[in-house]
Structures are given as C-alpha cells and as structure tokens.
Amino acid sequence: MKTRAVLVLMISFLVAPPLFAQQKTITGRVTSEQGASLSGVTVSVKGTGNTTSTNTQGDYSIAAAAGQTLQFRLIGTGLVERAVGSEDVINVQLRRVALDLDAVVVTALGETASQRSLGTAQQSIRGAEIADTKRENFFNALSGRVAGVDVTSTSGVPGASSSLVIRGVSSISSSNQPLIIVDGLPIDNRTVNTGVLASDKSSVTAFSNRGVDFTNRAADLNSQDIETLTVLKGPEAAALYGIDAANGAIVIKTKRGRAGGGMQYSSTVRVEATRANYQLQRVYGPSSLIDGSQASLQYFGAPYPAGTQFYDNIDGFLRKGLSQNHNLSFSGATADNTINYRLSTTLDKQEGVVHNSDLNKINVTGSSQARINSWLNTDLSMIYSYANNDQVYKGDIGPLMGLMLWPQSDDARNYLTPAGTRRLVTAIGAGTELDNPYFNVAKNKINAKTNRLIANVGVVVTPFSWGNIKTNLGTDNYTTQNLLLRHPESVTGYSQRGILDLADVISRNLSALTLLNVNNHALTNSFSLSGFVGHQVSDFKSTSDAQTGINFLDPNFVSMNNTGTRSTLTTIEQRRLVSLFGQAVLDYKDYWYVTLTGRNDWTSTIPRGRNSFFYPSVSTSFIFSDAFPGLRRFVTGKVRLGFAAVGKDARPYAYRPSLQYKTTSYGGYGYDFWGPNLALKPEFKRSIEGGVELSFLNGRL
Known part of the structure; x- marks a missing residue:
C-alpha cells in the first residue's frame, strides 16, 4: 500500500502543471490601424507553449500570469509584445509593415524560424486570403x-x-x-x-x-x-x-x-x-461529301439561301x-x-x-x-x-467542339429522332459527324x-x-x-x-x-x-x-x-x-x-x-x-x-x-x-x- 501511494504521488508531480505563479484569464481584441477586427492573429505567452488565436471578431482569451509577456503575430504585420500586469483586458493594434524581419514563419519540415534568419526565398499567405x-x-x-x-x-x-x-x-x-x-x-x-x-x-x-x-x-x-x-x-x-x-x-x-x-x-x-463572345459565319452552310463514294469533305458547303432561319445555339446551350x-x-x-x-x-x-x-x-x-x-x-x-x-x-x-461547328441553320436542341436515336444532319455517317453538343452531354x-x-x-x-x-x-x-x-x-x-x-x-x-x-x-x-x-x-x-x-x-x-x-x-x-x-x-x-x-x-x-x-x-x-x-x-x-x-x-x-x-x-x-x-x-x-x-x-x- 505504501509503495502504491508513493507511486501515485510521483505520477502526480509529473503530470501536474507548474503552479509557480497565479494565472488569470486575459481577454481582449486585436484590430488594424483602421480599427477593423483581425481574425487569425496568433496570441502566445512568450517562452511557453501557451498559444491561441483571435476569432472572426478579433477577440481572444488566454491564461497568463502577471509579469509574463503576450506576443501578437500576424503575417504582414509587425510583432507586438505586451506585458501582463494587473489588468485583465489587453487590446492591441497591429500595424502593417512591408518587411517584418522578426516575423516567425513556417519552414521545411514544419519547423518555425525568424524571418531574419532565412537565407532562402519563401512567401506566406493567410488562410483567410485564400x-x-x-x-x-x-x-x-x-x-x-x-x-x-x-x-x-x-x-x-x-x-x-x-x-x-x-x-x-x-x-x-x-x-x-x-x-x-x-x-x-x-x-x-x-x-x-x-x-x-x-x-x-x-x-x-x-x-x-x-x-x-x-x-x-x-x-x-x-x-x-x-x-x-x-x-x-x-x-x-x-x-x-x-x-x-x-x-x-x-x-x-x-x-x-x-x-x-x-x-x-x-x-x-x-x-x-x-464572357466569351464567339463570332460565327452565317454565309456558307455545312459541308458535305464531294461525291457519293469518296470520304472527302468540302471546305465550305453551299451558301445559305436568303431568308434562312438561324439559331443561337451557343447562348442556348x-x-x-x-x-x-x-x-x-x-x-x-x-x-x-x-x-x-x-x-x-x-x-x-x-x-x-x-x-x-x-x-x-x-x-x-x-x-x-x-x-x-x-x-x-x-x-x-x-x-x-x-x-x-x-x-x-x-x-x-x-461538346464545345460540336457546338462551335454545328450548323447555324439547325436547332441543336433537337438532337434525337422521333424514335429516340441520335439525329444526324449530314450524310458523312455517325462515325464521322461530330456529336450534337446536347447529345454529347446527355449520353x-x-x-x-x-x-x-x-x-x-x-x-x-x-x-x-x-x-x-x-x-x-x-x-x-x-x-x-x-x-x-x-x-x-x-x-x-x-x-x-x-x-x-x-x-x-x-x-x-x-x-x-x-x-x-x-x-x-x-x-x-x-x-x-x-x-x-x-x-x-x-x-x-x-x-x-x-x-x-x-x-x-x-x-x-x-x-x-x-x-x-x-x-x-x-x-x-x-x-x-x-x-x-x-x-x-x-x-x-x-x-x-x-x-x-x-x-x-x-x-x-x-x-x-x-x-x-x-x-x-x-x-x-x-x-x-x-x-x-x-x-x-x-x-x-x-x-x-x-x-x-x-x-x-x-x-x-x-x-x-x-x-x-x-x-x-x-x-x-x-x-x-x-x-x-x-x-x-x-x-x-x-x-x-x-x-x-x-x-x-x-x-x-
């Protein structure tokens, strides 16, 4: 029994946090020079692992003892330190700087280092910006x-x-x-x-x-x-x-x-x-086979006859x-x-x-x-x-290839025959004619x-x-x-x-x-x-x-x-x-x-x-x-x-x-x-x- 009591006492000393100083809860708000609330500001007690960050309203809460120092860090702003005294509220204003050599940044393997010590090129971005x-x-x-x-x-x-x-x-x-x-x-x-x-x-x-x-x-x-x-x-x-x-x-x-x-x-x-504004010609109709046996296409078809009805297939699609x-x-x-x-x-x-x-x-x-x-x-x-x-x-x-080349005289929305099969608009065959864009995305x-x-x-x-x-x-x-x-x-x-x-x-x-x-x-x-x-x-x-x-x-x-x-x-x-x-x-x-x-x-x-x-x-x-x-x-x-x-x-x-x-x-x-x-x-x-x-x-x- 005595051995067990001694063991429990030793473990309690190991796991108990140090109580060398009476801690209290410090709260406050972090703002910019213009008075806007800053979220994601890292607030830490200097020399310890005690760290928190501000919420979307710029507010924070952290436990610290009188005599300790609070550090406030945010990418793109200068480091600010405030000593903890008798007050329970510490508000801080961060000033944006072009170069902060004292900023703590993440380096390789997730380690941190002061910006001044780095001889390499790197750049950090706040998650809020992303x-x-x-x-x-x-x-x-x-x-x-x-x-x-x-x-x-x-x-x-x-x-x-x-x-x-x-x-x-x-x-x-x-x-x-x-x-x-x-x-x-x-x-x-x-x-x-x-x-x-x-x-x-x-x-x-x-x-x-x-x-x-x-x-x-x-x-x-x-x-x-x-x-x-x-x-x-x-x-x-x-x-x-x-x-x-x-x-x-x-x-x-x-x-x-x-x-x-x-x-x-x-x-x-x-x-x-x-935002694209495509310019499509409405002068010549779709091409066709040069003759009934050769699988060769004309570069242009015959000109559209006067009075041909055209369809804006792009905006409709x-x-x-x-x-x-x-x-x-x-x-x-x-x-x-x-x-x-x-x-x-x-x-x-x-x-x-x-x-x-x-x-x-x-x-x-x-x-x-x-x-x-x-x-x-x-x-x-x-x-x-x-x-x-x-x-x-x-x-x-x-589908965009077929949309751009689809004849302007044909309503592309009608992509199926009455029997429910693919509707063709040329005689070059189903294995050669480009898919109707509506048929493409549907099938x-x-x-x-x-x-x-x-x-x-x-x-x-x-x-x-x-x-x-x-x-x-x-x-x-x-x-x-x-x-x-x-x-x-x-x-x-x-x-x-x-x-x-x-x-x-x-x-x-x-x-x-x-x-x-x-x-x-x-x-x-x-x-x-x-x-x-x-x-x-x-x-x-x-x-x-x-x-x-x-x-x-x-x-x-x-x-x-x-x-x-x-x-x-x-x-x-x-x-x-x-x-x-x-x-x-x-x-x-x-x-x-x-x-x-x-x-x-x-x-x-x-x-x-x-x-x-x-x-x-x-x-x-x-x-x-x-x-x-x-x-x-x-x-x-x-x-x-x-x-x-x-x-x-x-x-x-x-x-x-x-x-x-x-x-x-x-x-x-x-x-x-x-x-x-x-x-x-x-x-x-x-x-x-x-x-x-x-x-x-x-x-x-």
Whole structure:
C-alpha cells in the first residue's frame, strides 16, 4: 500500500502543471490601424507553449500570469509584445509593415524560424486570403498572389484540375508539381492517368490522356480550414525534403481551436456566366461529301439561301452556373488553454455553365491539441473528404467542339429522332459527324466518386532543457471510383458499339517523421548555435482495378453486364523512401546567420548500390540595417545567398522491364518496348540564388 501511494504521488508531480505563479484569464481584441477586427492573429505567452488565436471578431482569451509577456503575430504585420500586469483586458493594434524581419514563419519540415534568419526565398499567405477567393480548388487562389508561382487550370467546369509550377519547368521526364505538406504530412496531389484504364490497352479505344480531365487531389482540401500557407521556392528552401521537393514545396497549417471560438457559420452563393463572345459565319452552310463514294469533305458547303432561319445555339446551350458553399465550425479550449479543439464541416455544391457538369463535395475536419504536462504535448488532426463529380469530355471529343461547328441553320436542341436515336444532319455517317453538343452531354458521361481520409498524430516530448523530440505519424488514403461512358451512337463509341470504362483506384501513403531539436545554445558572447537531426520513412502504394466493355446489347443501359466483350487491367505502383537529415544554424549577434542542411535519401525506385543520394545546402542571411544601425533612418533590410543540390528519383519499376501480353501469332507474354536500365540514376538539380529584401520609411514601404 505504501509503495502504491508513493507511486501515485510521483505520477502526480509529473503530470501536474507548474503552479509557480497565479494565472488569470486575459481577454481582449486585436484590430488594424483602421480599427477593423483581425481574425487569425496568433496570441502566445512568450517562452511557453501557451498559444491561441483571435476569432472572426478579433477577440481572444488566454491564461497568463502577471509579469509574463503576450506576443501578437500576424503575417504582414509587425510583432507586438505586451506585458501582463494587473489588468485583465489587453487590446492591441497591429500595424502593417512591408518587411517584418522578426516575423516567425513556417519552414521545411514544419519547423518555425525568424524571418531574419532565412537565407532562402519563401512567401506566406493567410488562410483567410485564400478562403475569400471562394475557389473550390485552392490552387487557383494562389494565382497572382505568390511571386514565381504559375497556376494553370484546364477549364472552368466543376472539378477541373489545376497545375501549379514554381519558377518554371525543371524536368522533361518527371512531374513538375511541388510537394504538398499538410500539418507535417506529405499528401498526394496526383491526377488519374488514363493509362490505368483497360481501354488504353488498345489504340482503337485509348484516350492516351486526351479528352478526359481528372481532378488533382489537392482539390480535396477545404480552403476554409487553412490557417497559413507557405510556399518554399527553389531547392534552397526545400532541400530538407530531398527528392520529393525538387520543384519546391507548399507547407499548409490547418486551423486549430481557440478559447472563445464558439460556433461559426458562413454561406456563399455565386452565379457564374461565360464572357466569351464567339463570332460565327452565317454565309456558307455545312459541308458535305464531294461525291457519293469518296470520304472527302468540302471546305465550305453551299451558301445559305436568303431568308434562312438561324439559331443561337451557343447562348442556348450554355447556362448560368450556380455555386453554393456552406461552412459550420465549432472551436474552443479549456480555461487554462491546456486543451483546444475544432470541428468543421463544409458543403460545396457547384453547377457548371455546361449542362451535366457539377460537383458535390463534403469536407469534415477535426483537430485537438493538448498540453498533458510541462514536458508532453500532443496534436491530433483529421480531414475527411467526399466528392461526387460529373464532367463532360473535352477537346475534339467534347461538346464545345460540336457546338462551335454545328450548323447555324439547325436547332441543336433537337438532337434525337422521333424514335429516340441520335439525329444526324449530314450524310458523312455517325462515325464521322461530330456529336450534337446536347447529345454529347446527355449520353456521354464521366463520373468520379472519391472518398479520402488524412489523419495525423503529432507528439512533442521535452525531457531536457536544451531541446525536444518531435514525432509525427500520418496516413493519406483515398479511393476513387471512375466511370467513363462513350455512347454506342456517339462518334467516339460508334465503331465499337459503345465503350464503358470502370476503374477503382486505391491510394495509400504512410509517413513517419522523428526530429531531435536542439535549442539555441550560446557558444560565446557573439555566436550561438541551433539545429536538429531527423529520420523519415515514407511508403506509397497505389492499386487500380479497371474493366472495359464494348458492344452494348442495349444502347441506353449503362452496365458492364450490358457489354458483349470485356477486358481488364490491374495496375500496382509502390515506392518506399527512407531519409536521414539535419540542419545547423550559426547566429552571430542576431544579424548574420549561416544555415547548413544535409539530407540522404534511399529510394526503392533505383537499383540497389545506386539508390543512396546526398543533398546538401548552405545559405546565409545578413541584416545590414542591424549591423550598421545608422542606416535604419533610411532603410531596413537583409541580403541573402544560398546554394543547394536536390534531385528526383525515377518512377517505380522504371529500371526493370515489364511483361506484356503479345498479339503475335504465337501469343504469350514478352518484354515491352523498353528494356531494363540497371544503371539508372536520379535527376540532379543544382541552384545558386541571391536576393535583397528592403523596407523604407520605417516599414511602410
């Protein structure tokens, strides 16, 4: 009994929070220079892990003791500190500055650093700025907001994919997309390749990545759940991510709960319309066969006779798009801020300007942080997304091609015969005449249903005063069910009497990261040193099971059981990456910094013996206005310079030949066209970058 009592007493000392000072609840409001309330301002007790943020009204609540200091931070404004005295209410006004060298920003691996210490180029954006754009794909919200970032959207229909490239194309054989990190977890941003469809095995039925647009998976994230987004530009900034970040990285921090958050609801309704004004000729009629036997077309048909009735098929076909967004969130924290929580759900419903193109998406996001005791902190987060996307085909098999070329003398709305079959307007045949646009969107279909779960567990242990150990475990899993129909009477499905593609894609990405952080340690009166070392394991696997059916028995019944000839294709892709890395930062009098990083990757996509690669980087930052205080009256700024080497590994199985079914007279299996490449090496990219960041008139310019 005595032993048990002693054990309970020891545990209580370990888990009990320190009570060295009497804490009280400090409340207040944070506003801009113009008096407007500022949401998302980070409020923290200096020197502790006690942090909260302001709500939409700019209000905050935090526990602190007299004598402690509150820090107020917001991207684009100067740092403000206020000492806690006898008052219980502290209101603060933040001033926007052109250059804030004391701002704390997110860097590689989710670590934070002072802006003055960075010798690399990066740019941060508040989540509120992204959410205010009301874009369904947050990639599109970055267009024009981040220097050096080029965002390209494939179209304006719901669910259209977007491509994001930082500082131009750097590879001709691999992806040029940046790495995306959400709360420390790398997430998948790929689009489905039509090569996983069984129809791509035949040149007759293959899409070859034309005519179809699958959503990039970063669109599954809800922009209203983003707290901050940081773009790491170039190899110097993203070198610690190694192979995966040769094109830069986007580091996203999602929102967390805060005291006084409560319930919030927002709703947005948007009407969309096209701005295009097409000029179509109404002089010559549709072309026809030159004679009854040759499959050759005249460039122009005969002139329209006087008095011909014309139809505005374009305005009649395109409709007003309607988008709705509804967001409901709950957040809060305990009185002493040891535990905070947030739960958010969002419904997106988008109807495109083209008929039968729509997107229905549901997002549920939850998070909780807890300070278990003085040496243990936890951070849990979860994102669930469901998307149901109906799209239309694009390019030469899409409805817009038929709309532009449809005869102006024919009412395109009449696309069916009295018998319910496709109505033709020329004599060139159903396999050659372009589909009526109304027939195309009504009979040819693309549908994708995606379920995705991103879960993350973070633990920070501080067993000693000189540093801490940080562990992050996460998983990114999604399944996508794809259906692609080319109707038996359409120009794309006529020769095969209909083509139906079904493909189920299952993707899984596991990541484990461990960091040993070393706090800033004074070497001398002038020099100090800080840094970290770490280890990471990433395991990715994607499996696709696809079926293709042709020769429809009933032209209007969409089912694989309704096809006469079927084929299947299973595609498996797997990759494992193991990494060791480290960083050291040397600080001289808080105005000159030198940062050294190194990372070694072992990848499964390169033959053993050649699959180990080391990527170094070095950068420096010199705050000349602090080194020479007399300059502050005129200018504040820093000079930075950096060098880095990064690379990209090969796609999985690139160095091994694959077996393929042969259609020769003897059949069987054989090697594909590409032979083995056992000497395969990764791409390497070396970069040198320099820059100057200046601010004039006491930060106002």
